[in-house]
Amino acid sequence: MKRKGYDGVVICAPVSVPYRRYSVNSAHWWIGRALHALLQRTGLMPDQIDGLSVSSFTLAPDTAIGLTQHLGLSPRWLDYVPMGGAGGGVALRRAVRGVQAGDADFVVCVGADTNHVDSFRKTLSSFSRFAQDAVYPYGSGGPNASFALITRHYMNKTGATREDFGRICVAQRANAQRYDGALMQKTLTLEDYMRARPIADPIHLFDCVMPCAGAEAFLVCREDDAVAMNIPYARILSAIERHNAFASDPIQFRGGWAIDRDELWGMAGIKPDAVDFLQTYDDYPVIVMMQIEDLGFCEKGEGPAFVRAHSLTTDGDFPHNTSGGQLSVGQAGAGGGHLGLVEALRQLTDEAGTTAVPNANIGLVSGFGMINYDRGLASSAVLLARA
């Protein structure tokens, strides 16, 4: 059956609550801040929010339902998507369908987490059953170690070098220097990148995101409501989602995008060369390269050559992670899954300010998440267009 398009429903009101390395506040507080900011900028009243989608790892012992009472909301549509880096795309897909079907009018999608001192360690050790049984007892290196193995294998197979990954990180830092919300603003040179201390070979310090506290949010509603309320918005051209793809690959070398990309481009009716900027999930740079390949910007294994041939800064020929990505902004837990979408929305609604990509009309936002055992399970991608 042909998939129904996302016509008539739009994404708007990008909100980023400034990140902090550590926070004594709860996830509830961060989510509340994001919602408050969203209401202020849209003029919506709390009782108009009839749909809520929450993505968070540090909300325990609460889930989305407890949050409704905590925040005094009474939605008729409620979703909880703790899917990490794919959470933004997944939340958007569901919210759009909810609004399209008339189950809700205004759905707020929020990705937020707090970061207490030591909360990262606790999250890691109990992240999943496989993590508990088969990952954490093996050196407790966290995602650094898991992605080190994936990176090492990718390097062996494609000939990618550390410099290739470094190009991605260095360009993102340059982008971050134009984005006030980035926690890491200090200039990063390729020499700095290469000289960084090893974390889990071949992963070095600047390959790793910094866990922090923060929140990202956006609103999904009918296009005519956005127009009536005078809220700038972007259209959703197409979206894909896949979980546990290529399960029989002995180690992760590709993600679910490779299965679904034809549908992504086909539904939107465009080709990769129509894209003006790309927001990938950048935890870690090897995954960025996989996304560039698997989404169809180059052939499999040619990611290293691609990043050598292109400039990835906002003023370059292939603007990528225009606010600095999680590598420079910080990883606010599940907020990282919404970061790319929120930044893309700013780009397409002329709110990106100094990070603005000139003449940006179409953006691709890719998500990746949930390293359950040895690989990331979830992939998502969304093509957005200027209204």
Added chain:
Amino acid sequence: MTEPLIRPRRKDPLKKTREPLLPQGVRSRTAHGLTAAAAEGRFALQVCAGCGLAIYPPRDACPRCLSSRLPFQDVPPGGTLLAETTIRTSTDVYFRERTPWRIGTVVLDCGPSFVAHLHGDVAEGTRVRLSLRLDKSGNAVAIAMPEQSSQHQGDDVQLREFTCDPKFRRVLITDGRTAIGQAMARAMAGAGASIVFVGIADAWKPFPGETALRTIPGAEVVSLDITDSQSVADVAGEIAHRVDILINTAEHPRAGGIMHRHGLTIAHREMDIRYFGLLRLAQYFGPTMRARGADGVNAAAAFVNLLSVHALMNWPQYGAFSAAEAACLSAAQALRAELRGGGVKVLNMFAGPLDTEWFQTVPPPKLSPAALANATVDALRKGIEDSYVGDIAQDIKARLDVQPKALERELGQ
């Protein structure tokens, strides 16, 4: 090739003893199938009874056919190391003080990918053999070993976290009067133990093998009577901080059942030597061993019980003896839980009748004390916690696994 270990120097008494930390010890119930295999030194994974798929990590439904019949069974441990990393920072306090630490992705010949610890001699792209071990938390982990063994392989720093190798460790053998005590002293000295303390009660009484015992390199006779709490306390006061492996060789096998013995004299004696003896050792040596579980190359490593396999199922011909052994097994399980906090293992060596005077009337096969001693060295080197030594013990274990009730009837005939 692994660099041979350097004999640890005498400890600086002013230095703080490193406190034992454990790697994360929480596992799903299903994952303890791996613990069961590791405890016996086997390599087993779940294999789907529906479609034959070998599965890892442990699951409760087959990821190919969704069958829930997923028994653990021994599978070939061979594979190829596809990718490796050296972890240099860890969020976990145990690994934090053990970095750099190598792990890697091993693609097993039988199917699944296994992220495992790496022995120092394995290299990316080469063939390896996975081995399930018990880590300091007492749970199963796999380490990728080189296909070929080499001389100092056991000295590898990561491997040694999982083993209780007697090399450079100090061993206490609680009773050197017995044939097994003497065989054990020889075996431990031969395995590279730096000191073998041998307990002798009433040392003024001569005993067979005494001269040979005293000439074992590294052997030091101590006056120890494990039926006397004061004696155990005194010896512990002197040497407990230097005992890395304790092997209780005190035995008291006496024929006879329950009903036809008159009075409780023999039973009291059995319980005093075996069960209460174990409790005394645990009380006076256990706390010190537990505190020394991370004390360098010669950290406290193991508390070894020599148990009759009839601790698992009573042998009415030696009925009261079997019951005392069962009491010891139960106490050993408690002790295992108590010592785990220090990363110190309790090793139970299950044996059938030994070829000694107390099993004179029992037909062969019987186990020589030297065979039991050598098996103990092997078990310590592997770091396992349950070993079934010899034909009888393995036969009883196999029959018990299949049908305990049948075994009960058969032993009573």
